[in-house]
Amino acid sequence: MKSMQIPKRLTTALVHSLTAGVVPRIGLEHIAVGRKLEVASILQDMDNIAEGGAAFRLITGRYGSGKSFLLQMIRNYAMDREFVVADADLSPERRLVGTKGQGLATYRELMMHLSTRTRPDGGALEMMLQRWIAGLQQEQMQLSGLVPGDPQLHAAVELRIYAVANELQNLVHGFDFAKVLAAYWSGYKLGDDDLKAAALRWLRGEFPTKTEARRELGVGVIIDDDNWYDYMKLWGEFAVRIGYKGLLLFIDEGVNLYKITNSVSRQSNYEKLLTMFNDTMQGKAQYLGIYLGGTPQFVEDQRRGLFSYDALRSRLMEGRYSSSGSLRSYASPILKLDMLSHEEIMLLLQKLRDIHAMHMGYEPKLVDEQLVVFMQAAVNRLGAEELLTTREVVRDFMDVLHVLHQHPELDYEQLMGEREQEYEASGGRKNQQKDASTDEMDDFLAEFEL
Incomplete structure (x- = not known):
């Protein structure tokens, strides 16, 4: 990383976005860690779509686990491969169907963010x-x-x-x-x-x-709440005819469908999702990929989640051989994001340290052993399981980098000690549970003789 030069506009986007706890739109390749098998599986989807196929994936993980990051990274890869892409976040105003035009609102959002390699920020x-x-x-x-x-x-x-x-x-x-x-x-x-x-x-x-x-x-129809998805299929076909590889839709915050209180409305949205799934899986759609991000609860809750809709549950549930022990199939419609390992988080912190130094124009001062101290403090403060949902850890680490840069007289160990004292004084307590995750952390610390 130290020998790599990243353009200022990319380091600016990375530093500002990660400090605010949001996913950057550009430069993701410089901070990506892990997810190799998931990315490889989706890149295979792209090959199939370019040949006239279609794909549907649910990307699941807890808040902060990297769903949005993965969707954004795949979006960038797709544009580099000459796909047209469109992305939208679902919300109470944007659904798949609705009595107040919420489905059409999703279509409009997707069209507003229609993007290509030469027009990556939408409006293409x-x-x-x-x-x-x-x-x-x-x-x-x-x-x-x-x-x-x-x-x-x-x-x-x-x-x-x-x-x-x-x-x-x-x-x-x-x-x-x-x-x-x-x-x-x-x-x-x-x-x-x-x-x-x-x-x-x-x-x-x-x-x-x-x-x-x-x-x-002179046209007697309009795009509306009922037919907008049919037009998305048309856009996929049209994109190929004018020189692109296909159309990929990235729809995040699927949990907003789970939050719909009216059961009839919620089931109508799940029925539309079933239509999308069937079209892509059965060859009724061509040159189209649909990637939907959501929490495990949104998918697996049998009272209100996708699994409450029998037709979806029967299609999405894992087979008995697809998730056996440490072995997993990445060809299923659901991609479950595993927690990042301690080694992967360590690599991410190293990248962030060097990018911050490059952006601010100073030589990195934090050594790897100090990064491990930060990880250990995060485990003790948040609990090992929460550590591995990286959003909060990344945001805290960016705060550390900013404070140390703005206050050069401050010692790293002094800063960490003050923050831990403040945390304990505020009523926080360290997680004393001894589980598999903390055992893993102990093994990781042993490698650094800490």
Whole structure:
């Protein structure tokens, strides 16, 4: 790490995000530890999706265990591999279905965050369409020698656009989708910004009524709460036809479905999730990956979780051979995030130490033995099990790095001693339980002769 130079914009994003306890959008590869088997499994999904397949995964783990981090890291990998990606967090206002347009709100959020490698921060919809049209124009100019502005060039491009549109017409809602693409092309060709804007509004799910859509675009349907997922399948097909590998959806905070108090509404959302699962598993969707993050309770609670819905429970429950002892299959729909080992956390702390020093412009002063002291203090304060949900540990460690940098007269051991005294004075108590995790910590400490 010390010999590696990371751009300032990346270290800034990493330091600021981790200090605040949120997942950075960029630079994740510089702090990633563990998760090799999970990542390898999802990369295999991407290969399958690029060949016309589909994938559905539930990524589960406790709060702070790294679900959001893994989803964000896979999102970045996908863009590097020329996939279109979209992400959204579920909330009381954003669900899969709802009586007040919560499903459509999720679609709009996904479309707002539609991203590609060249537009990684969202808002890629219009850029994708313009890139597609520009690519077709360039291709036709090379084939025929036509020049920009030539009516024959417009006619040739239009034929190619309608060829793609005709392929989409055979899919559910494909006819109207194709008509809106044609309307966008007409606006592009004629320089009609209003027509282009109307087409983009429709594609983003922003038309409130069918009457308005018919008046402005000649299309008698709109994207709504009932059909938004069908249009996501269309986006996957369309993405491939304009030069991408497919579409991946990253939906986090699935626990908000578990929190729905009305049982009928909750079951309706689980039914929509079942539809997504069946489509991707049975080949009804192509070039589409769906990755949903949630807590184990959201999945396994048989009273309100996904397992309360019999059709989902029968599909998601592990087989008797998929999780036997230390052996695990990473091909199942549920990816359970194991706790990070002490060695992996140690490696993470080393990376954070060096990134902080690089960002602030000083030579790292903390040695590995001091990092182990920090880990030991965290185990004693939080309990070994909580230590391994890394969000709070990372945030505390970033605080230590900031304090030591801003107060150079302060000694590390002095700081740690003061903090522990403050913790005990505030009524905290050290975890005295002797379990497998603390045994593991003792073995780890022995390696450093501490």
